[in-house]
Amino acid sequence: MAQLSGTATYLPLVVILVSGKRKCGKDFVSETLCANLGKTCAIFRLSAPLKKSYATIHTLDLDQLMSATEYKEIHRKNMIEWGEEVRNKDPGYFCRLATEEGHLYTIWIISDVRRHSDVSYFRQKYNCVTVKVAATQSVREERGFKFVDGVDNAQSECGLDNLECDITIQNDGTVPLPEVSGYKELVALVLPHIQS
Ligand SMILES: Nc1ncnc2c1ncn2[C@@H]1O[C@H](COP(=O)(O)OP(=O)(O)OP(=O)(O)O)[C@@H](O)[C@H]1O
Numbered sequence: 171m172a173q174l175s176g177t178a179t180y181l182p183l184v185v186i187l188v189s190g191k192r193k194c195g196k197d198f199v200s201e202t203l204c205a206n207l208g209k210t211c212a213i214f215r216l217s218a219p220l221k222k223s224y225a226t227i228h229t230l231d232l233d234q235l236m237s238a239t240e241y242k243e244i245h246r247k248n249m250i251e252w253g254e255e256v257r258n259k260d261p262g263y264f265c266r267l268a269t270e271e272g273h274l275y276t277i278w279i280i281s282d283v284r285r286h287s288d289v290s291y292f293r294q295k296y297n298c299v300t301v302k303v304a305a306t307q308s309v310r311e312e313r314g315f316k317f318v319d320g321v322d323n324a325q326s327e328c329g330l331d332n333l334e335c336d337i338t339i340q341n342d343g344t345v346p347l348p349e350v351s352g353y354k355e356l357v358a359l360v361l362p363h364i365q366s
Pocket residue numbers: 190191192193194195196197198199238313341342343344345346347
């Protein structure tokens with residue numbers, strides 16, 4: 171049974187770890203899933219504490235850094251390198267910060283998992299379901315993806331290429347997500363955790 175104390179170790183019923191290439195639709199899938207699960211569910215982004223700390227240190231505009239704008243793209247590469255240094259010293263650093271409010275929710279969706287160390291961190295502590303969101307290159311390009319050397323071929327974008335996930339969602343096109351391949355299977359995998 172999950173404990174609701176902020177001081178004791180809190181156990182959510184399930185943690186859904188979402189990964190995938192840029193503009194495959196990780197946020198879109200996470201938001202739909204969160205809205206449909208019907209329990210206290212929250213989306214946490216590992217990039218949020220990273221961006222917050224990076225913006226503070228470099229006196230940047232956090233709102234713009236959090237949005238899908240050109241501003242974020244300009245700073246992405248340096249921010250990734252800075253995040254690398256922090257993670258190398260403490261692999262769970264951003265995972266812990268991102269889920270600080272986790273005790274308020276029974277289901278966590280981590281919508282931007284990029285590292286094996288992130289997956290290991292959550293798997294060691296919680297019941298996890300891993301989800302890979304995929305889309306063809308042309309669909310991703312229609313959604314604004316442009317290849318950036320040093321970003322799209324870096325560890326931060328390719329680190330989980332070989333991760334065997336429990337479910338793959340093929341998120342091409344604009345059909346409603348409940349009809350997208352893999353989505354119903356994902357919900358079926360999550361439900362036993364949250365109905366117990
Ligand atoms: N199935 C879908 N139907 C309609 N629009 C979609 C679908 N999937 C994604 N999109 C749209 O494509 C764009 C990119 O999706 P999203 O932001 O979820 O990708 P992401 O993988 O989280 O991107 P990033 O890697 O940059 O964080 C958004 O505008 C989103 O609304």
